[in-house]
Amino acid sequence: MARRFDPALTYDAVVVGSGATGAVAAQTLAEQGLQVLVLEAGPELSAQQALGSEPRNIARRFQHLLAGRHRLQSQHPGYWKNNPDLYIDEQLNPYTTPAEQPFLWTRGRQVGGKSLSWGGITLRLSEREFAQGWPVGHEDLAPHYSALEQQLGVWGHRDGLELLPDGDTQPAAPFTPGEVQLSKTCESLDLPFIASRGFARHRPSRDGPWPRFSAQGGALQAALASGRVTLRSGALVSQLLLNPAQDQTEGVLFIDAATGAIEQASARLVVLCASTIETIRLLLLSRDDHQSGGLIDPQGLLGLGLMDHVSVARFFTLPAQPPAPAGTGLSGAESCFIPNTGEGYGLWCAVQRFDPPSVLQRQPDTALGFLIGHGEVQADGRNRVVLDAQARDAWGLPVPHIAMGWREPEQQLLEQMLERIHTVVDAADGMVRPIEELLHLPLVEPWVRTSAAGSQRPGPPGYYIHELGGVPMGSDPATSLLDGWNRWRGCSNLLVTDGASWPSSGWQSPTLTSMALTRRACLQAGQASH
Template structure:
């Protein structure tokens, strides 16, 4: 990769080290580099250059041997992550090898990982919603978990900051519990979605159906092209239309001349100096040579993804921290959360046979949370709430794939679109439970001889009650807006399927009950910052990545300020 500095010499000292190059790691690199810090980004996997390393970005199904399916050989390589249904011939090269990177499911948990420059920012769903004080105050009000050390006012300007650079398209609603972002023009609902919206909002005053708020450009921004409605996002976007580290933050960091990226760098541990009372560097294993190396810096940002960052902290032991760096509270590894997923309903919409839609819009609809907002909407069945995602469309020629029909009439029928269909699926908030946890497993080692994670996590009664309500509400709403042939469903997936794993190194006000403070610093080692999903104190019911971006930018600016004051 000629345009990036990858000349990271052994034992070199930097101003900052960032572990991981995904959504939050890219933001950390950008902000630290733009503030003048010589920054080393350590990436566990290979380099992925924007556009150059997107081999399937322009392939049609007939260009691929398995039409996008995955071979039995590759299924073995992805024997865990493949359960998600998200891995195929088009994107397999962006997913981690489960054989080389095992983990133990004490209870079923699907952990989807992406070990390369850009991480899962190449693969994510790009739905972006701000949190509100309904979320930041929830733990304090209902007594689950510990209180967040921040409120919406603390992060609001940082939401705006990252949104203006990342590019979020959507429409404003003016809801206090789902604050509006700094928006690019919204994508358009199709005719059936507009129809359902009108009926739904009439039948249920106070409920809303909107186009998803999404990190796709609907107009050019900072040299990036707008979305072409190809819906091939998880192959890498040659236009840079959706937000990824590869297309957006890492090039910005590189433009400063302050960035060094070291690929194939498996972080074994963070080095803690007992005399100085702070971290001084990072110890890595070269994934290609197995050589152990050390790099040094004044500050360290952990952005390896929620569970991977916690795995590194747990493995970073010393006389001061025998149970993992920053683990004075004993909470490191605990309070794992995800969103419940794939519960909802679908049905057929009559009419609109003379209408269709243009392109393959990489976005759907969103129905914001409407329960437990206030006393009027309070439920006595559960705490917290849920929202819905989904959309409408018409079945095409693919509907004939499993039919036994043949002949000219059958072929002609495939050219005629089928009926309009509409579906919604819920995302519910998971509470932070101490016994939903991860811990090091020294009996199961990875390819490089390092301890792996055991994951012990399950949905509990509150999540099950939320899921029951999601299913009932989804069916009822589709019935009342006039759909027919309605099928409600609950696929009863284990945690992990939402791919929104959060917690395990939570922020908090009290060092006795949390790992990080209000600016994402390890309480007892303040030059170590954790700003990926591990830092989350609760999970809300909306997609979390926009909040990771804002927290990372905020923490990076705090780190720079503290460095200038010689406090770190």
Template sequence: MEKNIYIIKTQEVFDAIVVGSGIAGGWAAKELTEKGLKTLLVERGRPVEHRKDYIGEGLKAWQMPFRGSVEKALVDEQHYVQKKCYAFNDATKHFFGNDKDFPYSTPKDKPFDWIRGNQLGGKSLLWHRQSYRWSDHDFNSNARDGEGVDWPIRYKDIEQWYDKVELHAGISGSKENLEILPDSQFLPPFEMNPVEKEMKARIEKKWSTRKLIIGRTAHLSVPAPHHLAQGRLQCQARNECQKGCSFGAYFSTQSSTLPSALATNNLSIATNSIVHSVIYDPKTNRATGVRVIDAETLETREYFAKVIFLCASTLGTTQIMLNSVSESFPTGIANSSGALGHYLMDHLYGAGAMGRVEGFEEDYYSGRRPIGLIMPRFRDYNEKNPNFKRGYFYMAGAQRASWEQLGTGDGFGAEFKANIRQPGPWYFNLSGSGEMLPRYENQVSLHPTLKDKWGMPQLHIECSFSDNDWKMMEDIADTAANMLEAIGLKDVKKDIRAKRDWHPGLSIHEMGTARMGKDPKTSVLNGWNQAHDVPNLFVTDGACMTSSASQNPSLTYMALTARAADYAVQQLKLGKI
């Protein structure tokens, strides 16, 4: 990466500014620069160079001071929220936000765990890479049951954009011809292990509506020629993903969209640049740029452009918009509807069941496959439960107990060590991903008095599970346990972690707060991710979502971003924005 792409101060008026460099921001930068726009990518965190800055890559537990654990004093001071993420450890901690520097507040009875990655590439370096299209069942959900407002788009509106982003990113999976989960443009799927194949056969024999399939993931199972041209190579199944991947085998800003944007010579980057607010001109009713605070010097500066794309993450984008106040928009830019900050959603994780599989003692697996199985949504699609609205899908997988699990059991001495060298019994699990309803009271706002180290108002987050959410999680656990028992598993145990230690936010799929909609009176954005009130302002990260479906949302962010960028360029050329 050439040094001269980085800027600090400039008098240039860019064609476009993109705030945030994660999955959505990377795509916005790629699409806008490839269409000829001089674009500035603004990132609040430090620069991260592909391969060079993956300092934890390849490190084994015994090569780290605390065997992969993070020093307690550091966790207590800087990472007391981030430590709750499954991917946080000594080899990845540098890719997580500093909770001390980026504080936020919540009511005591409504904890919210906000996981953040503040660096060039954002959470695209950390995401779990599951990639699923939404269906018309998902886009119709609000209209169907009256919760939230109707989406202004349907599947046909973004189908070609799914095609586009999938071909570039590289999505592995199997063609299943399921209406509820449309097929993608696939690379070859990863393979199920013998127990998973048996569980699939047993389940599908008993329930024709419940399919067990390999997951769909942004990993190069077999790279296409254009992936090799990007400098990306085949996935090695190392399970090193959150440390950064020098092979470029999984999709990230660094491995894929950023190199494409840089190749155009139309991209500039401002890192360590915390966007304070959007600059608005009431005479033209246009956003003209962004105000920035230097993360290191605390100096302020401004950048200007003809089009602004906010891709700073759901809550990051909303914080910027709420902080962008003016006489025209006293409660935040583009907020004439009053919807800004409301309808926060996350997915319902942590409920499911596990059971022991008898037999298969001679079977094992090699490598560390980057994806498990899924059971596409059947609840509220072709199997109803009248006790709650919406539905869920299951993530699944079979594995044998390893020395890591067996080593915590009873035993001592040579016999104990000999025993844990042998793989333990097989287990199969089903874990749900449920849809949270869009509710006005789940909201974010600016704290009236608390500020961060840069003098910006802290975000105050109020989000809790509803009665509908709890009923769904009960059904996820009960149905999983019943299914496992019905197919012959032993020692079946169900669990709902949300009753103990799983708060909203930990699914890391926060959505809503600047939702799309048909009516400017009830939504912030139109069907092109364009602000109803300010026509050259676009939001394409999770803040734009009108409902949450149950699938992982990142693939949809990519498609919406590519579509919005294409529309913005057209409108700019026509002189309409």
């Protein structure tokens, strides 16, 4: 059971954020005997409150949309399958962008963070990706990847692909008949086709009340069970506290979300896992140009090089297939991939995994599928996060101003991904069509036509919810803020281990790698503390 926060205590470590990486940080440090304080900006919910249920979730969605709380986040299809209370109130927590550069920022502010709405795909990065500016390689992260895959029970095959390293996984989900057909097509095109690697759908009888992919179903549960973790919810961290020499952090200031009171937590180690843009904002609020005696950023790199995977999605039909087995569904594990073969992208796909009732299908004698390409984006200093000079959130803190756009390399990658999608579907005798031409969508069709999810155009930056970079790790102090152990240069007891630490994006879903980076960094920091 978590202990109560003691403001008079100097903790061994403070972890900011309780999502996928914050949970791993807390578990890793606690298992080494450290007393750990986890600060989470949002509330602590029961499993029933967090997951919700239909049709009450539907009613909440329309309540939030009518009130203007989720105008932007509702553009993502994940919003429509999860409890909408897992998405932040945009009116209380605004952000700004240039008028010509929209950014769709999806946030989850509660204990567990976005792990509660995560798609649950777990792909390792290969040496190809690590060669692009990383101070670590697959060999450095392999034991941490394996430990997490084993603990969390990830599904997948061992496929023997150099550009997508195998994991320590449980047996993969079987393909549907339509996916078998697509795999044969890919074989004829000399393209790999593999079962996805990740988490299956939540089954309380197997997993307990919390999904395995959530922090509460994995690392956070283990951290709290250690008896060495204090979890304080409703704590908005607003500033790092540094010593007079500005070379060691001594803790953090945070705002009580309910009362607005400012409190202090002292610690010998601070680990930032607040999510990429929130971590950048906290560091900007703590930098010496904003706070006297604050964090030193000698090269002015903080916030530069924001990335998100560029993506494009297409629905399609295949000729009639045998029915999928009973109980077939869609999840991070129950789906497929046509992984990259060196081009810097992969295609996530599924066939016969979300077939609606035949009355809603415009072509009920076909098999419905999708292909979603997501491609790597390199860090570009023009893509950045700064503090807005005027706008404030509900607690009076400056909000992020996010400036990011797709440039020529991303446009070329989009064209390649679209070409590959059409090549695969055409070779399978299928047909690519907009979703509204495949399904009758009463009530929601106007939303589909105008949303980023339903558009035939690429999603804007932020849409894929894989924001990365802005506090890069690296080998060269002139181009990186963190060393090879995720430590802030010049302040070795400050770690940044979430997506903000990435120097390049790769194409793979990033959460597992961020968790592995966190485990590696916190093991090193814990050993150094003894």
